[in-house]
Amino acid sequence: MKKFISTCLAFSLVMPGVTGNAAFAAESTPTDVPNAIPFKITPETSVSPTNVHNNVYEMTSVPTSASSNTYQLESINILTPLGMAYYNGYVYITQGNNGLSKIDVATQTVTKVVYGSPTSPMHTITADTDGTLYYVVPDKLNNEYSYIKKIKPSSLNQTLTTEQFLAASVDYAHIPASHISSIAMDKNNQLYISLDKGWDLDPGLLRWSNTSKTLTPVSEEASMITAITFDNQGNLYFKTPSPQSYYSYAAGIVKISAADLKGTLPVADEKLISYKQDVLRNEPYNGLLFLSDGTSYFSNGQSLKRVYPESRPIVTLKGYSDAVVQGDIYTDPGIRVIEDEKYSKFDIKVTYSFNGEFVPSLDTSKVGTYTIHYVAVNPAGTASLEKTREVTVKPTPSQLTDWYITGINSMDADSQNLYLTNYSYKDNPNYGLYKISLQTMQKTRLAAINDIGAVAVNASGDLFFTRYDMDNMIFKIEAKHLQSGKALTADQLMKLSRTYMPFTAKEASAAPLKINGLEFDKQGRLYAAVNVYGKTSVTSKIVRLTGNDWNKSTLVTELPVSSNDMDFSPAGDLYISTQELYTTWKKDTYKVTLQQLNTLPVLSDSLTKTPYTEGDKGIAFLADGTGYVSRTDDFEKRKQTILKFNY
The missing domain is CATH 2.120.10.30 (TolB, C-terminal domain)
Known part of the structure; x- marks a missing residue:
């Protein structure tokens, strides 16, 4: 097992009779992969017609490299998983109305930490380097503020009710922010919070100073954030469904490097790195998590899933199936390939068929429907499942x-x-x-x-x-x-x-x-x-x-x-x-x-x-x-x- 630098846990809690201020995870649009390094390769095509433009296809390698079943949490059945955090061999998972549980990573056994409560659902969670848990409680007297509370791990030796859990906790911070969707501690025990205010475009990623009692925007652009986490190198990741057309980053998972977090805040927009993972486009991200070996997971409220699947390469389409008028130039938007960190180069095979018969190229002078077939093969010889795109060449309009x-x-x-x-x-x-x-x-x-x-x-x-x-x-x-x-x-x-x-x-x-x-x-x-x-x-x-x-x-x-x-x-x-x-x-x-x-x-x-x-x-x-x-x-x-x- 790789050496692990311990991190700290926290989650959010909704108090009875209080709505709108707790950390709720919005449905989002997942995309490429944390810790991946984007690169580009030119696709292989057999014949390319003069009126077809072949874009360079963007690929991403993947950050994680699990070597055993120890870190395969996707097989664990746990009710309504939301916020997640890792500390000292355990994954802590908030479960909304079902309370708080922890998973022993080595044995994959699940232990209840806090019993569920229909009036006090638990959401986001993080921890510091000593294993102290932190969570969010709305300020009932001022809905523009939230409390961050903490509880020592020594208080969690037996299963607690929600009331017992609250009684054993103390105030850590009183933060001038509501709609907190996620919190995370870095390796220096600095608290970061994310906000999800819908289409409110105010900065949604902030760092809290418990000394000066101030919030500092980490990014001016980042908003509508549903989950944040740190990897073992101190890089920060956040999940957002924000449309690419409004921002310098794409909808999905976005990375801010540890080096940039040490510099002047907010981090320049051009330094934000976007990762797209279209295979998970319709799933919400309620929590993000890195284990000690670097494997990454997300929770969707129903199950735990890897941020990227292992095994064969995964091909996803860029752009859309489309139509073009006879004689026009067609631009192929291309594909993305998602793989693990073993491979950074892929053989991309692109072929064409027309009315069910394979042809050497897409010829826009001929009216009909073409199918573009994509297959990615990694250096081990494992091929992806075929991905296809339909392109219809329409006749010249009559009006x-x-x-x-x-x-x-x-x-x-x-x-x-x-x-x-x-x-x-x-x-x-x-x-x-x-x-x-x-x-x-x-x-x-x-x-x-x-x-x-x-x-x-x-x-x-x-x-x-x-x-x-x-x-x-x-x-x-x-x-x-x-x-x-x-x-x-x-x-x-x-x-x-x-x-x-x-x-x-x-x-x-x-x-x-x-x-x-x-x-x-x-x-x-x-x-x-x-x-x-x-x-x-x-x-x-x-x-x-x-x-x-x-x-x-x-x-x-x-x-x-x-x-x-x-x-x-x-x-x-x-x-x-x-x-x-x-x-x-x-x-x-x-x-x-x-x-x-x-x-x-x-x-x-x-x-x-x-x-x-x-x-x-x-x-x-x-x-x-x-x-x-x-x-x-x-x-x-x-x-x-x-x-x-x-x-």
């Missing part, structure tokens, strides 16, 4: 509303085509400048440029566009350069384009001016929607540009919100897609009537707001009067589609 397009920023149309810009991010290979034929619905990529913003087409078919990181700039590419049928690279596009700077250097230096929308009226005058970025808010102004270099601007109106895209209806009214940033994030569409455009500027209070149409970026009108908007359809997938705009 605009059937298109499912990722990340539309801006749209504009002439009599022949709908033009749109499509932004880039890590899992969108179909970025750039596109046109969709209004006759055939065929989509054509005009340019592969990853930071394109607004687009507008003039009467000659020339395209005007902007780029995200280039303030106060409008670019024009003539129609003749877009007829080859082959997509231009970003460099080719810029070499063929002319640059205009509509605002003076003085105007542009006052505040960043980002042009989010462009549009031409029937007289050939160019309109621009310009976002003005202040310190605490974003406003916008709509201007009419004239002159040979589009450098003469006339204010049309000013809006108290950010503008995204705009277009003229066949009746000559100007519609502007907007969103308030930083506070409400409310989306609206403003209308400036043709009559109002004859007398400028127009006060924003006199503009008409159309009911929210679920559009959030692009807006365009066809010659027949039909209006369309682009909408975020699935936030997690970051996809958008095209909807009719009933104006």
Whole structure:
């Protein structure tokens, strides 16, 4: 057995008649593995088509290395296991209404320590280096505070009732915090607490100083935490279901190293290490535990489970099964492999089948359903169970509303085509400048440029566009350069384009001016929607540009919100897609009537707001009067589609 550095025990207790302040474990989303070291390998594939992008697959090795059945607690039948802690050969487990028990790790026998009570359920538990138990009791007189109590191990020689247990305990700390979900002692007997306040995004991981009587945030980002623990090296782990989109770490188990805990708090967000374990995604984590040999367990309220299963490699999918339109580029999100610390490299076999027959690659030119098959093999030759992903290649849509397009920023149309810009991010290979034929619905990529913003087409078919990181700039590419049928690279596009700077250097230096929308009226005058970025808010102004270099601007109106895209209806009214940033994030569409455009500027209070149409970026009108908007359809997938705009 490896040498073990003893740690200390604690749990939380709900007092009769008190609710909402004890340490309740929320249902959570488990993910990769404590103590694992993330690494990357490139998957092996037999044949890779030119229009399939193979991502590097992320792997994680696993921290534990049990060598005997001594540390296999998953076979023990124990009622409602919640909080867990290890000390001197025993695992202490709180059981809610069923009290507190301890497991002799060597013999796997279970002994009742505290009888259960229907009015005082026990939850989280930890211990110091002397084996003293600590637990949480709500302050009945002030629900913003909680008591941390402790009890010496010498008081636990016989089974106690809840009342006897409380009577034998003494106060350790009076902490200005409620909703304590878990507590843990480090090797220096410093107390850490976690909070689970639902969607309250205040720091949820804190260190208590019993000398200064203060709480210090360990991480500014960490919130909604359901369990915390330390491993034998002093690294801290916490479990959270927080969505990855809001944080620098992913939902699941997150590690903060012992070295970082010794430094300045809070620990920088980029130093938090996330581990994902999708096979346990729907299970709650009520407690986390490391044994002396480093094996790690979690409790889910029904049983004890290893944080990772042993034996064969486990393959889990990244991303989703998905659909792609015929001719588009498909990006394989890849897989994760979870294994033990013996192995850090795996042979990844990726094969494809189409309509039940194996094929050399995924070819998006053929309509149908493909299956991607993944198998991971460790150096011992043990293969994982096969994991599969379905990818449906759909035929070209018959109407605009059937298109499912990722990340539309801006749209504009002439009599022949709908033009749109499509932004880039890590899992969108179909970025750039596109046109969709209004006759055939065929989509054509005009340019592969990853930071394109607004687009507008003039009467000659020339395209005007902007780029995200280039303030106060409008670019024009003539129609003749877009007829080859082959997509231009970003460099080719810029070499063929002319640059205009509509605002003076003085105007542009006052505040960043980002042009989010462009549009031409029937007289050939160019309109621009310009976002003005202040310190605490974003406003916008709509201007009419004239002159040979589009450098003469006339204010049309000013809006108290950010503008995204705009277009003229066949009746000559100007519609502007907007969103308030930083506070409400409310989306609206403003209308400036043709009559109002004859007398400028127009006060924003006199503009008409159309009911929210679920559009959030692009807006365009066809010659027949039909209006369309682009909408975020699935936030997690970051996809958008095209909807009719009933104006």
